[in-house]
Amino acid sequence: VSGLHAFLVNGLPAEPGLAMSRGLHYGDGVFRTLLKHEGRVLDVDLQLRKLLDDAAALQLDTSDSTATLLAAEIVKASAGITTAVIKILLVRGGQGRGYAPQTDRADRLVFVYAAPRYPECHWTEGIDTARSEIAIAAQPALAGIKHLNRLEQVLAYRSAPSGLQEIMLCDDKGQAICGGRSNLFCVANGLLMTPDLARSGVRGVMRDKVLACAAQLNIGVRIEAMPWSRVEQADEVFVTNSLIGIWPVRSIGARCWSAPGPVTTALTQALAHPRLT
Amino acid sequence: VSGLHAFLVNGLPAEPGLAMSRGLHYGDGVFRTLLKHEGRVLDVDLQLRKLLDDAAALQLDTSDSTATLLAAEIVKASAGITTAVIKILLVRGGQGRGYAPQTDRADRLVFVYAAPRYPECHWTEGIDTARSEIAIAAQPALAGIKHLNRLEQVLAYRSAPSGLQEIMLCDDKGQAICGGRSNLFCVANGLLMTPDLARSGVRGVMRDKVLACAAQLNIGVRIEAMPWSRVEQADEVFVTNSLIGIWPVRSIGARCWSAPGPVTTALTQALAHPRLT
Numbered sequence A, B: 001v002s003g004l005h006a007f008l009v010n011g012l013p014a015e016p017g018l019a020m021s022r023g024l025h026y027g028d029g030v031f032r033t034l035l036k037h038e039g040r041v042l043d044v045d046l047q048l049r050k051l052l053d054d055a056a057a058l059q060l061d062t063s064d065s066t067a068t069l070l071a072a073e074i075v076k077a078s079a080g081i082t083t084a085v086i087k088i089l090l091v092r093g094g095q096g097r098g099y100a101p102q103t104d105r106a107d108r109l110v111f112v113y114a115a116p117r118y119p120e121c122h123w124t125e126g127i128d129t130a131r132s133e134i135a136i137a138a139q140p141a142l143a144g145i146k147h148l149n150r151l152e153q154v155l156a157y158r159s160a161p162s163g164l165q166e167i168m169l170c171d172d173k174g175q176a177i178c179g180g181r182s183n184l185f186c187v188a189n190g191l192l193m194t195p196d197l198a199r200s201g202v203r204g205v206m207r208d209k210v211l212a213c214a215a216q217l218n219i220g221v222r223i224e225a226m227p228w229s230r231v232e233q234a235d236e237v238f239v240t241n242s243l244i245g246i247w248p249v250r251s252i253g254a255r256c257w258s259a260p261g262p263v264t265t266a267l268t269q270a271l272a273h274p275r276l277t
Helices: A022-026 A044-057 A066-077 A151-158 A205-216 A228-232 A262-271 B022-026 B044-057 B066-077 B151-158 B205-216 B228-232 B262-271
Strands: A004-009 A029-037 A084-092 A106-114 A127-136 A166-171 A176-179 A183-188 A191-195 A221-224 A236-241 A245-252 B004-009 B029-037 B084-092 B106-114 B127-136 B166-171 B176-179 B183-188 B191-195 B221-224 B236-241 B245-252
Touching: A004 B066, A022 A084, A022 B022, A022 B084, A022 B151, A029 A044, A044 A066, A044 A084, A044 A205, A066 A084, A066 A106, A066 B004, A084 B022, A127 A151, A127 A176, A151 A166, A151 B022, A166 A245, A176 A191, A176 A228, A183 A205, A183 A228, A191 A205, A205 A221, A205 A236, A205 A245, A205 A262, A236 A262, A245 A262, B022 B084, B029 B044, B044 B066, B044 B084, B044 B205, B066 B084, B066 B106, B127 B151, B127 B176, B151 B166, B166 B245, B176 B191, B176 B228, B183 B205, B183 B228, B191 B205, B205 B221, B205 B236, B205 B245, B205 B262, B236 B262, B245 B262
Parallel strands: A127 A166, A127 A245, A191 A221, B127 B166, B127 B245, B191 B221
Antiparallel strands: A004 B106, A029 A084, A084 A106, A106 B004, A166 A176, A176 A183, A183 A191, A183 A236, A236 A245, B029 B084, B084 B106, B166 B176, B176 B183, B183 B191, B183 B236, B236 B245
């Protein structure tokens, strides 16, 4: 590797390989997490489109063939595995030191993991959560993008009370933003609301899918800055991501709901996402 | 690796190794950059102390022996190399998916790179810079820590005009914070000022050393929130890091200085940092 004289891991010489990656040194890349269920990778086109949009937002140079290559690599990597979590990273190439990129070319990393399993009651009775003491920073230049700088989420989980299924995050102005690994939705007076993500947060594929389901069901939608009080006062609360689909929220700290509520139930049925039980 | 079925890099099967690292997936770690010059690693005790302080701030569990092991590994990795850049990472261990850490144990990564060379005039005549259009986010939970979430710096360099030696960063309130890879100092009316880093930025070892030099020289020091206008109105401006020591700033955009000024010169002499020419 150009310019590298030596590399030790825990005192032992090691192959540099991905240790030189700008992903490790700076988090200079984007990712998506996909579910393969009973032999079928869910929402692969939508996932790849959002991955490439995020890459473009970081000025990563993804050629036209990137989506085609990734789709083939997902098939290749998960061949013979019927149910799995597939994580894709696009990481800016180049191996030199320094923040300034030497190239905008992106390397493709495809991981296939065993799928998690969750108790059925997470879907049928809802999950317990709390508001994190970590406030998520406002950074319009990175907001919405599923990038590799995720220390805030790590700290939020690291400091979360045990026994919870999710931790809720607000920004430094007390606006609700998201769950630690999920997007956040509320229902009030029959209207579906989810935070605007212009300053913080990640635009998940499942967030888009739920918004599309709401449109199909003629449920009114508002995407806007959402003070935390509106979450606590909501009639229904739920979180979404590409693995779980929709999890109703039955508690945030001391505030409890009878979950799932009717709008959450209607959206869950319309979404028809598999349950990893 | 537990739970990993497959891993491809650009379509080809690869050894997972550091590809599973929480450093790559989340930036869950801290780092320091050291200079070895003419056979001597500079400020190794101070660097390791700050590395371990930062690790503790992320609740990384570094045993008492970590500093001792790292000091030995720096010697081992750079044996026979007289001048080099040594980069040390402490990265949270564990290889599973998910933000919640499975362990707080830290892996030690030691890189030895060829040292950069810079024109002598960067020290003797100063550098050209500009204010970045990227505003750095406020995150008190991470401020001051030299952690691996560095996308803001990447974006700042990526969008910087060419031909500059550094890019200056403010927060979202227009307070001056730092250079892209340096700490920022100003001199006004004989007083040395550097931004308070309670909300953003990195506390560099060279920043501490310059503050100590100022104390030795009986130069008054103020560490406080610093509106950008105070930088532009300053009598002298300079930036610091562990490789360059002090670089006087001779321009920020259209604002020019005759550099180096007298206080910058006095501090540079007291610091006696080698020049990588």
